[in-house]
Amino acid sequence: MGRCVTSLIYLFAASKCFVSSSFENTNDEIVVETQLGHVRGIVQHALDNTKPVYAFYSIPYAEPPIGRNRFQPPKPAKPWTGVKDATKIGKFCIQHYAMFNEACSLLKLPLMQPDNPEFYSEDCLELDIYTPNVNAQLPVMFWIHGGGFTTGSGHVYNGTALSALNDVVVVSINYRLSYLGFLSTGDKLLPGNMGLKDQVEALKWVKQNIRAFGGDPDRVTIFGESAGSWSVASHLVSPMSKDLFKYAILxxxxxxSDKVTNENPAENFNEIAESLECTNGTRNDLIECVRQTPVDDIEKAIATLGPLMKFDWVSVDGEFFPKHPKYLYDEADFSDTVILIGTTEHETHISLSLWSHDGKYNYETFLEEIKFLNGAYCQQDTVSLENLNKIANFYLDNDISEIDEKTYNAKALEITTDFTMEFPVLNLTNTVVERGGKAFLYIFSHIPEYMDAHRSRRVSTHTDDIFFTFGFGFMELDTWFKQLEVTYSEKETIFARQMMKYWVNFATYGDPNSDDLSHWPKYSLDNEEYAILKEQPTVGKLFRKEKFQFWKDFMQSIQDNRQKYGSKRDEL
Structure with a gap:
């Protein structure tokens, strides 16, 4: 399979002061005053809803990360004079957008980005705000987009319906991606994690300015999907994010996950430095060479090197992550932490649909299919032939001579979903609860009707939940760039409102429940109850109990071997 198609799977692989809430309102525009200056927004409406939402696009939350600021932690945005126009979308962060759009088109995902290179810039640290009332003190939902830390933008996620239908302020941000956002030499010269530090800076901006938009700075919920969920999980244990949010949705x-944190980040640096012909001198000289390289050359290198195939951008930098995230979780006090967390029922179908093989499908082909996806989320020692056979032996009940291709495909989907998504998510959930936190766990099992014609199987897969938690079907298509349309059936219209209500209830009270919704029990280590989110929600128990224990033992043996042979990098 070619690099292009292979790469697509990784895409779907984040001080309190009073701010004046004075504003001017015309028929279709509004001006508010923040600590940094005045901002002009525009009035938007969800479909079939006359209630206005005030949208503010591309507000800078940090100085442009260009010149000497490249590869540096973000610096707070400076005040401006006059009224800043925030009525149009500005810039997307540098990325391989052509590959991203190809993936969205192939998979029929309504997350398309502009094809025009003029939309993309290093100067991209912006956020969008949607609010139904600038004079209120509403809960704030702070969205961190996914895309494997290599692609994506907050501009794609229109918060109009979520805000209008639920009386909540929605914030969606950009952050630096790929080499520009996560390049590290593995030491203090270039520690990395700039993209995560961008998210922290955006949270600080919200803390200081969201009152001007009708938001309550003490009721901020961070939520994200895929790499956005990795980000949320990171903020739960990073000392840099302390006191910047109240609740978290993952x-x-x-x-x-096995491969999110890079054990040898200098490899990424050496790769881009060589591609840019920055090969002579000391390590400081090489960093300066890369820093001074024109961004157009870096953009070409991103496309040439195929960074969509990379997965492990995060590093132990000594600041955002003082230690490896695993150890931060093992040591954390989560007594003040409340999370809502879950996955779709068949997460990896979206990725496995891109896999193909030649000839007859047999046991060896089955192992190749498992390795195809697990290899993206795992280190090489995890997907050795010995370990693949161990996994297969646990999941296959029959004599392999009696198994047909359809059964193999179903088992490959089950294995890859369990290992790459559900085990890491449940592992995090259990850790939070064991260490004093509260959690509400879910499986999203609804199959979107508008996707039925485009899939080989009727399953709920990666990203499906987004289109209901944001209420995409209640909005007209964005006019700034071509987008695929989301439509709801009559039943899905009700379901989408239920999904948004669960999410907003949690952001408001730290509990998704209300009298008009099916009950969602709190997760406990005793009964492991979780919500099955579909048109008629139900409750499940003992979430993947036997399988979770298998994966826990499986990964523990691998980690023991790594410790034995000294392959772990735990601190800067």
Whole structure:
């Protein structure tokens, strides 16, 4: 399979002061005053809803990360004079957008980005705000987009319906991606994690300015999907994020996945430096060479090197992550932590649909299919032939001579979903609860009707939940760039409102429940109850109990071997 198609799977692989809430309102525009200056927004509406939402696009939350600021932690945005126009979308962060759009088109995902290179810039540290009332003190939902830390943008996620239908302020951010966002030499010269530190800076901006938009700075919930969920999981244990949010929602992602944290980040640096012909001198000289390289050359290198195939961008930098995230979780006090967390029922179908093989499908082909996806989320020693056979022996009940291709495919989907998503998510959930926190766990099992014609199987897969938690079907298509349309059936219209209500209830009270919704029990280590989210929600128990124990033992043996042979990098 070619690099292009292979790469697509990684895409779906984040001080309190009073701010004046004075504003001017015309028919279709509004001006508010923040600590940094005045901002002009625009009035938007969800479909079939006359209630206005005030949208503010591309507000800078940090100085441009260009010149000497490249590869540096973000610096707070400076005040401006006059009224800043925030009525149009500005810039997307540098990325391989052509590959991203190809994936969205192939998989029929309504997350398309502009094809025009003029939309992309290093100067991209912006956020969008949607609010139904600038004079209120509403809960704030702070969205961190996914895309494997290599692609994506907060601009794609229109918060109009979520805000209008639920009386909540929605914030969606950009952060630096790929080499520009996560390049590290593995030492203090270039520690990395700039993209995560961008998210922290955006949270600080919200803390200081969200009152001007009708938001309550003491009721901020961070939520994200895929790499956005990795980000949320990271903020739960990073000392840099302390006191910047109240609740956290994690959709389809855990920082405790085997390969999210890079054990040797200098490899990424050496790769891009060589590509840019920065090969002579000391390590400082090489860093300066890369820093001074024109961004167009870096953009070309991103496309040439195929960074969508990379997965392990996060590093132990000594600041955002003083230690490996695993140890931060093992040592954390979560007594003040409340999370809502879960996955879709068949997470990896979206990725396995891109896998193909030649000839007859047999046991060896089955192992190749498992390795195809697990290899993206795991280190090489995890997917050795010995370990693949161990996994297969646990999941296959029959004599392999009696198993047909359809059964093999179903088992491959089950294995890869369990290992790459559900085990890391449940591992994080159990750790939080064991160490004093509260959690509400879910499986999203609804199959979107508008996707039925585009899939080989009727399953709920990665990203499906987003289109209901944001209420995409209640909005007109964005006019800034071509987008695929989301439509709801009559039943899905009700379901989408239920999904948004669960999420907003949690952001408001730290509990998704209300009298008008099916009960969602709190997760406990005793009964492991979780919500099965579909048109008629139900409750499940003993979440993947036997399988979780298998994966826990499986990974423990691998980690023991790594410790034995000294292959772990735990601190800067």
């Amino acid at each position: 959709q389809s992602g855990s920082i405790l």
